Amino acid sequence: GNSVTQMEGPVTLSEEAFLTINCTYTATGYPSLFWYVQYPGEGLQLLLKATKADDKGSNKGFEATYRKETTSFHLEKGSVQVSDSAVYFCALSGRQAGTALIFGKGTTLSVSS
Amino acid sequence: KAGVTQTPRYLIKTRGQQVTLSCSPISGHRSVSWYQQTPGQGLQFLFEYFSETQRNKGNFPGRFSGRQFSNSRSEMNVSTLELGDSALYLCASSLALAGELETQYFGPGTRLLVL
Numbered sequence: 001g002n003s004v005t006q007m008e009g010p011v012t013l014s015e016e017a018f019l020t021i022n023c024t025y026t027a028t029g030y031p032s033l034f035w036y037v038q039y040p041g042e043g044l045q046l047l048l049k050a051t052k053a054d055d056k057g058s059n060k061g062f063e064a065t066y067r068k069e070t071t072s073f074h075l076e077k078g079s080v081q082v083s084d085s086a087v088y089f090c091a092l093s094g095r096q097a098g099t100a101l102i103f104g105k106g107t108t109l110s111v112s113s
Numbered sequence: 114k115a116g117v118t119q120t121p122r123y124l125i126k127t128r129g130q131q132v133t134l135s136c137s138p139i140s141g142h143r144s145v146s147w148y149q150q151t152p153g154q155g156l157q158f159l160f161e162y163f164s165e166t167q168r169n170k171g172n173f174p175g176r177f178s179g180r181q182f183s184n185s186r187s188e189m190n191v192s193t194l195e196l197g198d199s200a201l202y203l204c205a206s207s208l209a210l211a212g213e214l215e216t217q218y219f220g221p222g223t224r225l226l227v228l
Contacts, residue, residue: 032215034216043119043203043220043221043222045219049216093215099169100169101146101158102158103155103156
């Protein structure tokens with residue numbers, strides 16, 4: 001079945017450091033890929049998405065590229081801020097109507113000033 | 114445009130009781146999905162509704178049920194609550210246009226504590 005694997009956290013960085021959170025997936029066909037972010041006490045917010053191979057999703061300085069050859073969708077940001085501290089979830093979705101999102105277990109990011 | 118709203122935000126129940134949670138999707142969104150989030154199991158899909166019909170269902174016992182109304186609002190019900198049902202319940206809505214990417218937008222969740 002489909003699955004998503006994320007690097008274990010927590011990830012602790014200093015402000016302005018470079019961030020990478022690894023995500024790999026297993027899926028049949030050509031899924032869509034997502035990164036969601038969850039701030040303390042809140043629901044999930046869509047951060048970025050990519051729908052086909054080699055697509056690059058980007059938002060708020062975060063980027064991720066859909067790599068079909070390595071089945072990966074790693075999240076990167078060149079310079080993190082304290083306000084980026086949150087839990088990040090990688091997810092995939094099939095293209096069939098009504099299909100569920102399948103999530104990784106989440107990676108906690110803590111950024112200190 | 115208002116986002117996905119969920120009520121109530123917090124709920125405390127005791128074992129054996131039942132609970133109903135409500136979700137109002139983004140205006141114009143026709144699909145509503147429900148997810149359970151726990152520290153141990155992470156985010157797990159419960160079910161998805163479109164045009165008042167359940168289209169997809171996750172691997173949860175029959176105590177978990179849902180429905181969708183003609184205005185796309187959705188409710189989920191959990192009967193005979195167990196301690197393990199304590200979780201954050203998230204609702205997500207999407208446009209569900211034919212052939213379009215089903216990007217899901219989440220509400221803030223309802224935190225249920227079962228004592």
